[in-house]
Amino acid sequence: MEKETKNIIEMRHIVKDFNGFKANNNINLTLQKGEILALLGENGAGKSTLMRILSGLLEPTAGEIYVRGKKVDIKDPTVAKNLGIGMVHQHFMLMESFTVLENIILGHESTKGPILDLKKAAKQVSALAKRYGLTLDLNARVADITVAQQQKVEILKVLYRGADILIFDEPTAVLTPQEVTEFIKILKGLAKEGKSIILITHKLEEIKEAADRVIVIRAGKSVGTFDVAAVSDDRLAELMVGRHVNMTLTKPQVKAGKEILNVKDLHVKDNRGIMAVKGLSFAIHAGEILGLAGIDGNGQDELVEAITGLRHVTSGSVIINNKDMTNQKVRKITEAGVAHIPADRQKYGLILQFPLADNLALQTYYRPPLSKHAIINHKAIHEHAEKLIKQFDIRTTSATLLASDLSGGNQQKAIIARELDLKSDLIIAFQPTRGLDVGAIEYIHKQLLAQRSAGKAILLISYELDEIMQLSDRIVVLHDGQASGEVKPEETSNKELGLLMTGAKTEGTNHD
Known part of the structure; x- marks a missing residue:
């Protein structure tokens, strides 16, 4: 008979070996009833692998799992569901x-007999x-609903299936600051109701806000479990990446050069034919980062697609290097x-079924030295990949590894390298x-600042206000497809940006 335990989940000495690579190497984890346990680690550290084991998507190579004190064999997601385990994945x-x-x-x-009873289901889901x-x-x-609402759908899905052990994989990656605050409130409400959450x-900052305890995983191994209240951000960052991480950016002075991009009175429709960008104008110069702040769904996607040739511009113009590139083909814009x-990154940045080397060549495969007379030189493509893997620290076992097998952080590095x-x-x-x-973020921020120093013009669209504030030279705030204000980071605050993001006008803001 198993001894009684206050742990609702115990994972003991879990090992997951992929052809000699140990994604999980002797990891122990406990989760208590009504607790929010944070799982922290670098991209590729083995966090998602561990949770895929717990949710029945992967079988461990070695180790034992106990649920409510009883040893279990979670051989597939149905077993996990029957044990009350539900997982909300990063990509919905x-x-x-x-x-x-x-x-x-x-x-x-x-x-109701052979007929679908949507009325009864709606009543249950509404409750x-x-x-x-x-x-x-x-x-x-x-x-037709926002990303934050889609996440609520995923949460209701697992609750509808009776889950009382909930696993969330990077749940706030696509949420705005306001939505993150609401999400953490939902998490705490679930825990108060007796749900156990990983x-x-x-x-x-979210770990500090939401979690009771945190387990840090590095290179497939657990490096410690801590009470959140008793450990600093700096210490957690260092444990996660195995070195000191510089949490503050040094932004060198750069003199802005010639105008590179000029967006004039741009009007762009969304997929439903409704105007999503409404008369937007702005310019970016060489050696400058223009940050675009705003709540998701205020025209950011349509604007970027219009500039890059992926969406038709209804009226207005996109001038790049003094050339009118409005409604030009994607390749022509890239070559400009x-x-x-x-x-x-998964939907638009990579072809997941292709090897890393091919993904790194997607923009240049048709040009020498990667091809000659329309014949692809596979050796050159491999050499090109090896150079970028080394230069951008893409962590992979081989250039022939499928893009789908890279961790999220390394998928992002591959896109940035290309x-x-x-x-x-x-x-x-x-x-x-x-x-x-934090390690990958530090690396990418340094890359963008290096590009700025090299005289590149950068349009940074981010829902992370801290990222916008740290990197930008100027910030344009987008609300309902229009600029609700333009500010300088040193002359504004997160609060003022938040107000502008809701369309409120604030004093001292340039609304040209």
């Missing part, structure tokens, strides 16, 4: 053409949503000197550090 698993309600009940439908403060329009199509995150780090290797005059960086650990 939703059917975009289905409604919110249909997504929540998918696979667990209520029926759950009300209880946990997860208000949603159940009839809305998932394609929170995978890189964000130290534009590099693009997209917001979603785009910066173009030596473009204009760099569009959209959420460049989304879901990355």
Whole structure:
């Protein structure tokens, strides 16, 4: 008979070996009832692997798992579900053409005889949503709701299936500061109700805000478990990456040069044919980072797609290096000197089924030395990849590894390596550090500042206000597809930016 324990989960000496590579190497983890446990580690440290084992998506090579004091064999997600374990993944698993309600009940439908009982399901889901403060329009199509609302759908999905052990993988990576505050409130409410929560995150301030304890994992091994109240951010950052991390940026003085990008009176429609960018104008000069702040869904996606040739411009113009590039083809815009780090690395930045080497050549495969007379030189592509892997510290076992097998941070480094290797005059960086650990964030920030020092013009779109404040020379705030203000970081505050993001006008702000 198993001895009684206050631990709702115990993972003992867990090992996961992938052909000689130990993603998890003798890890121990405990989770108590009603606790929020943070799981902290670099990209590729083994956090998601450990949680995929707990949720039945992977089987451990060695080790034991106990749930509520009883030894279990979680051989698939159905076993995990029956044990009350539910996981909300970093990249949501939703059917975009289905409604919110249909997504929540998918696979667990209520029926009246052979007929789907949507009325009964809606009643159950509404009661759950009300209880946990997860208000949603159940009839809305998932394609038409915000990222924060999609996350609520994922949470309701696991709650609807009866989960009382919830795993969240990088849940705030795509949320705005306001949405993060709301999400943490939801987490605390769930814990108060007796749910036990594991929170995978890189964000130290969120750990301080939300978690009771934190376990730090480095290179597949646990380096310690701590009470959050008793450990500093600096100490956690150092334990996570194994070295001192500089948490503050030094931004050298750079004299702005010639105008590189000029966006004039731009009007752009969204997928529904509604005007998403409404008469926006701004310019960026060489040696300057222009930060674009705003709540997700205020025209950022449509603006970036219009500049890079991915979306049709209704009216207005995009001038790059004194050339009108409005509605030109993507390749022509790239060749005019534009590099693009997209917001979603998996959807738009990489071909996940392709090897790393091929992904690093996506922008240049058709040009010498990577090809000659339309024949690709595979040896040159491999050599090109090896050079970028070394230069940008992409951690991989081989250039032939599929992009899907890289950690999130290394996928991001691969995109940045490919785009910066173009030596473009204009760099569009959209959420460049989304879901990355402090070590990777420090590295990418240094790369962007180095590009600024080299005289590049950078358009930085980020939902991380601290990132916008630290990196930008000027900040344009976007609200409802328009500039609600332009400020300098040294003359503003997060509070003022937050007000501008909601469309409020503040004193001393330039609204040209």
